[in-house]
Amino acid sequence: xxxxxxxxxxxxxxxxxxxxxxVCSHRSRTRIRRRDEGRKRDKIPVDPETLKKxxxxxxxxxxxxxxxxxxxxxxxxxxxLLAPMAEEAARREILLxxxxxxxxxxxxxxxxxxxxxxxxxxxxxxxxxxxxxLNLDFGPYSMRYTxxxxxxxxxxxxxxxxxxxxxxxxxxxxxNVMESVHDVCWLHIETMFAVAQKEWVYIYDNQGIELHCxxxxxxxxxxxxxxxxxxxxxxxxxxxxxxxxxxxxEKITRMDTKLGRINVMTQNPYNALLCVGDSKGVVxxxxxxxxxxxxKMLVHKQAVSACAVxxxxxxxxxxxxxxxxxIWDIRQLxxxxxxxxLRSAAQHLSYSQRGxxxxxxxxxxxxxxxxxxxxxxxMRHKASWALSxxxxxxxxxxxxxxxxxxxxxxLVPGSAEANYDALETNPFQNKKQRKExxxxxxxxxxxxxxxxxxxxxxxEIDVAALQHKLDSKKKLGYVKPRQIDFKPRKTKAKGKxxxxxxxxxxxxxxxxxxxxxxxxxxxxxxLIDKKEKKKKPEKSxxxxxxxxxxxxx
Amino acid sequence: MKVKVxxxxxxxxxxxxxxxxxxxxxxxxxxxxxxxxxREYTRALNAVKLDKxxxxxxxxxxxxxxxxxxxxxxxxxxxxxLISGSFDGEVKVWDLPRKECMRTILAHDGxxxxxxxxxxSESFMTVGDDKTIKTWSCExxxxxxxxxxxxxxxxxxxxxxxxxxxxDPLFATCGEVCQLWEETRNEPxxxxxxxxxxxxxxxxxxxxxxxxxxxxxxxxxxxxDTRASGAIRRVIMRLRANxxxxxxxxxxxxxxxxxxxxxxxxxxxxxxxxxxxxxxHVNAVTDVDYNPNxxxxxxxxxxxxxxxxxxxxxxxxxxxxxxxxxxxxxVAWTSDSKYILSGSDEMNIxxxxxxxxxxxxxxxxxxKAALNYSxxxxxxxxxxxxxxxxxxxxxxxxxxxxxxNEHRTITESxxxxxxxxxxxxxxxxxxxxxEREKHVVREDR
Numbered sequence: 001x002x003x004x005x006x007x008x009x010x011x012x013x014x015x016x017x018x019x020x021x022x023v024c025s026h027r028s029r030t031r032i033r034r035r036d037e038g039r040k041r042d043k044i045p046v047d048p049e050t051l052k053k054x055x056x057x058x059x060x061x062x063x064x065x066x067x068x069x070x071x072x073x074x075x076x077x078x079x080x081l082l083a084p085m086a087e088e089a090a091r092r093e094i095l096l097x098x099x100x101x102x103x104x105x106x107x108x109x110x111x112x113x114x115x116x117x118x119x120x121x122x123x124x125x126x127x128x129x130x131x132x133x134l135n136l137d138f139g140p141y142s143m144r145y146t147x148x149x150x151x152x153x154x155x156x157x158x159x160x161x162x163x164x165x166x167x168x169x170x171x172x173x174x175x176n177v178m179e180s181v182h183d184v185c186w187l188h189i190e191t192m193f194a195v196a197q198k199e200w201v202y203i204y205d206n207q208g209i210e211l212h213c214x215x216x217x218x219x220x221x222x223x224x225x226x227x228x229x230x231x232x233x234x235x236x237x238x239x240x241x242x243x244x245x246x247x248x249x250e251k252i253t254r255m256d257t258k259l260g261r262i263n264v265m266t267q268n269p270y271n272a273l274l275c276v277g278d279s280k281g282v283v284x285x286x287x288x289x290x291x292x293x294x295x296k297m298l299v300h301k302q303a304v305s306a307c308a309v310x311x312x313x314x315x316x317x318x319x320x321x322x323x324x325x326x327i328w329d330i331r332q333l334x335x336x337x338x339x340x341x342l343r344s345a346a347q348h349l350s351y352s353q354r355g356x357x358x359x360x361x362x363x364x365x366x367x368x369x370x371x372x373x374x375x376x377x378x379m380r381h382k383a384s385w386a387l388s389x390x391x392x393x394x395x396x397x398x399x400x401x402x403x404x405x406x407x408x409x410x411l412v413p414g415s416a417e418a419n420y421d422a423l424e425t426n427p428f429q430n431k432k433q434r435k436e437x438x439x440x441x442x443x444x445x446x447x448x449x450x451x452x453x454x455x456x457x458x459x460e461i462d463v464a465a466l467q468h469k470l471d472s473k474k475k476l477g478y479v480k481p482r483q484i485d486f487k488p489r490k491t492k493a494k495g496k497x498x499x500x501x502x503x504x505x506x507x508x509x510x511x512x513x514x515x516x517x518x519x520x521x522x523x524x525x526x527l528i529d530k531k532e533k534k535k536k537p538e539k540s541x542x543x544x545x546x547x548x549x550x551x552x553x
Numbered sequence: 554m555k556v557k558v559x560x561x562x563x564x565x566x567x568x569x570x571x572x573x574x575x576x577x578x579x580x581x582x583x584x585x586x587x588x589x590x591x592r593e594y595t596r597a598l599n600a601v602k603l604d605k606x607x608x609x610x611x612x613x614x615x616x617x618x619x620x621x622x623x624x625x626x627x628x629x630x631x632x633x634x635l636i637s638g639s640f641d642g643e644v645k646v647w648d649l650p651r652k653e654c655m656r657t658i659l660a661h662d663g664x665x666x667x668x669x670x671x672x673x674s675e676s677f678m679t680v681g682d683d684k685t686i687k688t689w690s691c692e693x694x695x696x697x698x699x700x701x702x703x704x705x706x707x708x709x710x711x712x713x714x715x716x717x718x719x720x721d722p723l724f725a726t727c728g729e730v731c732q733l734w735e736e737t738r739n740e741p742x743x744x745x746x747x748x749x750x751x752x753x754x755x756x757x758x759x760x761x762x763x764x765x766x767x768x769x770x771x772x773x774x775x776x777x778d779t780r781a782s783g784a785i786r787r788v789i790m791r792l793r794a795n796x797x798x799x800x801x802x803x804x805x806x807x808x809x810x811x812x813x814x815x816x817x818x819x820x821x822x823x824x825x826x827x828x829x830x831x832x833x834h835v836n837a838v839t840d841v842d843y844n845p846n847x848x849x850x851x852x853x854x855x856x857x858x859x860x861x862x863x864x865x866x867x868x869x870x871x872x873x874x875x876x877x878x879x880x881x882x883x884v885a886w887t888s889d890s891k892y893i894l895s896g897s898d899e900m901n902i903x904x905x906x907x908x909x910x911x912x913x914x915x916x917x918x919x920x921k922a923a924l925n926y927s928x929x930x931x932x933x934x935x936x937x938x939x940x941x942x943x944x945x946x947x948x949x950x951x952x953x954x955x956x957x958n959e960h961r962t963i964t965e966s967x968x969x970x971x972x973x974x975x976x977x978x979x980x981x982x983x984x985x986x987x988e989r990e991k992h993v994v995r996e997d998r
Binding site for chain 1: 554555556557558559560561563565566567575576577578579580581582583584585587588589590592593594595596599
């Protein structure tokens with residue numbers, strides 16, 4: 001009897017030749033079965049709630065919409081790809097590393113009862129260092145975080161402007177502009193920021209050097225930066241709105257809203273429209289493409305005191321001096337979905353990335369969760385001075401507050417998005433990455449013409465315009481243009497005559513005549529149709545109709 | 554109380570050493586990627602513009618012929634080699650990457666009408682106006698020896714084209730009749746005749762290998778089967794076809810280049826109507842050759858331009874012109890489907906890229922991914938007026954531009970006349986005739 005090595009196991013098991021390898025075959029069979037099981041397990045089931053987030057609508061009705069077989073097949077093949085794509089994207093969520101922050105209570109406790117001091121005691125050291133106060137003396141401050149949440153710029157009413165990395169507390173620049181400061185705003189990167197000063201808007205770099213003075217934006221009150229369009233928008237004390245393209249340094253539009261002094265202005269991050277609240281209780285939405293607002297909503301019976309838009313562009317929160325807080329559905333321009341009366345009037349509103357709403361009332365901040373379903377306070381914080389501005393920090397569970405005597409940073413667990421997309425915004429980017437991202441963002445700059453209520457309108461078909469174009473083309477073929485006798489007058493002045501110009505004007509006249517002829521034909525056709533309709537007998541007797549006498553008038 | 558606040562460990566988000574690549578965590582949540590449609594549109598527009606920036610299709614030319622190039626033949630298996638014949642009877646063998654002539658043969662008296670490789674690619678055959686079929690070895694002769702053909706066959710009739718069978722030692726020639734030859738014999742094995750006095754092109758089908766087609770001067774295209782004794786079918790068109798090419802992927806499809814400025818793609822199963830009419834040239838089309846993938850073909854024309862058509866579409870996707878390039882006599886698409894070769898009246902053979910803005914050489918994976926992405930975007934937004942305008946715009950030489958406008962006015966007025974006639978006649982007496990049916994006279998069996 002010969003012995004040989006079993007090929008599957010590397011020389012450990014010896015089996016007799018001529019016999020089937022009992023151990024090995026058994027093992028291999030189990031192995032195969034296991035691999036099959038593994039294949040089934042490969043596809044991790046996707047949570048339907050998660051899947052809903054990635055779904056791209058119900059798709060095109062192939063049975064009804066498309067008549068041509070070839071086109072239908074083409075569209076069908078494209079549609080087929082979408083569902084697996086959404087599923088694949090949803091499945092990727094398992095790779096996300098970070099978890100959202102949270103605040104859980106034991107029996108008998110409520111989340112509102114916890115003070116910052118208690119939170120700080122219960123979190124790790126790094127997070128505890130994110131809760132801090134800055135005592136500053138230059139009057140009520142305004143503030144803004146960068147899009148990646150790393151940098152902060154604050155501006156005091158009495159001229160104090162400071163920019164710094166608030167996580168490491170490293171100061172970039174600090175200065176006094178010796179003028180009143182109304183608002184501050186970062187531009188697309190953390191090396192530049194705009195400051196709304198007494199007369200004009202100024203742009204400084206992160207060393208505090210004045211780069212530009214924008215005299216076209218005079219008497220500014222509020223600033224907004226639209227990062228995907230590279231537009232800096234400013235509202236003025238005389239009711240003007242202006243947009244400036246910071247990538248080419250050109251004014252896009254400047255218009256008079258006729259609303260008087262604009263104190264409330266915010267951007268809708270979903271469609272880049274500016275929401276302006278006025279003294280009559282109306283929020284109007286402005287795009288640089290039209291001199292009228294694209295939409296208006298009467299939200300309060302009194303002046304709008306604050307306005308904030310959900311980062312997904314679904315809801316808008318507004319407040320008025322009559323202590324009301326309302327949540328509106330701004331995709332359908334309807335509502336209010338929630339209507340609450342607060343203890344005191346809210347002057348400041350801010351939405352966080354995950355939809356938490358901070359409401360500033362005097363020196364108290366209340367934070368609400370689930371604003372559109374169940375408006376109940378989630379946390380409460382009392383500052384020692386009257387608030388002047390508040391903003392949630394992106395990608396950090398932190399709320400920034402400014403007041404008469406400086407800035408304070410407050411922990412709000414679960415407010416921010418945990419997992420950032422490094423190709424969109426990266427809190428950990430270095431200088432080189434920032435430069436690269438800037439170039440990429442500039443290449444993808446959206447033209448201001450695309451700012452409208454529905455940002456995805458560009459991907460849809462304008463059926464009405466297409467139909468009109470096709471119809472008019474069809475009509476044009478059948479009409480014979482009227483011969484027109486045209487002799488252009490002869491001028492000897494340079495640049496007035498020329499064969500090309502004569503032909504051009506002849507062509508234009510011919511086209512005009514053609515259009516007139518088409519219109520004539522159309523009118524005639526309509527008339528004929530009307531006449532025919534009149535002629536029809538009111539009652540039909542079938543074959544006997546011919547014996548009917550025409551009715552006398 | 555249980556509290557958790559977001560706190561990221563920088564070690565997990567920063568690279569460890571400078572030699573590492575940066576960490577790029579992704580989150581595909583649509584809320585983090587706003588303005589999807591306008592951003593994609595902008596990218597598509599940029600991609601289309603970049604395509605225009607990089608569109609430099611001309612690579613180089615092979616010059617050395619002393620008269621107009623009459624025919625070219627690519628090697629069946631090697632990309633490097635090209636053979637060309639000229640109107641003075643000279644045949645040249647070229648090294649394409651070096652753009653050098655490797656061998657020059659004075660092959661015929663008069664025009665070299667056709668060149669073809671034999672299947673083993675050990676030899677090639679040429680035919681010329683001197684009624685001879687000459688076989689040449691592919692190896693260069695020794696230095697002191699003259700280039701002599703390994704075999705010469707004298708035909709009784711003139712020969713205008715030659716095409717070899719894919720595998721067998723069998724080739725076909727055409728002239729007064731279409732003849733089938735065996736390599737070892739000096740007499741034709743078979744000859745096909747169908748009441749035509751002269752044929753000017755013959756092509757073996759390379760997939761359905763016993764099928765053969767030829768273009769005749771009586772405006773017909775005739776199909777033959779090598780196993781049968783006569784021709785199978787023919788289709789007669791309004792104007793004659795100059796050259797034809799079989800689709801290398803669909804055995805039943807061929808395209809012919811017609812004298813009436815158009816190209817016609819036929820399905821051999823139904824010759825009555827062409828599958829597609831390809832319009833865009835403004836003068837007679839002289840030659841056509843398929844992309845090896847069968848999706849596209851290239852055509853050369855008397856209007857001094859080369860056009861690339863997709864087989865499914867009626868208009869060209871690309872036009873190549875050159876100020877010095879004169880009337881095209883022959884075109885070929887190389888076997889790697891990346892380049893186009895064209896021979897023209899002014900003695901040069903030109904090499905072009907098949908995709909004008911394609912980057913030559915090896916692509917890195919990221920580069921490839923980026924190109925694929927922009928390709929998909931271009932397709933998605935192809936119908937948008939801005940994108941379409943930029944993608945379709947071509948700078949045309951004046952003579953083509955003017956001729957095209959003239960043709961447009963002509964067709965427009967014809968259409969108007971027809972529609973007016975239809976409007977003023979009894980309904981149904983002026984029927985609608987599809988464009989595809991206008992150009993065929995009849996099909997014979």
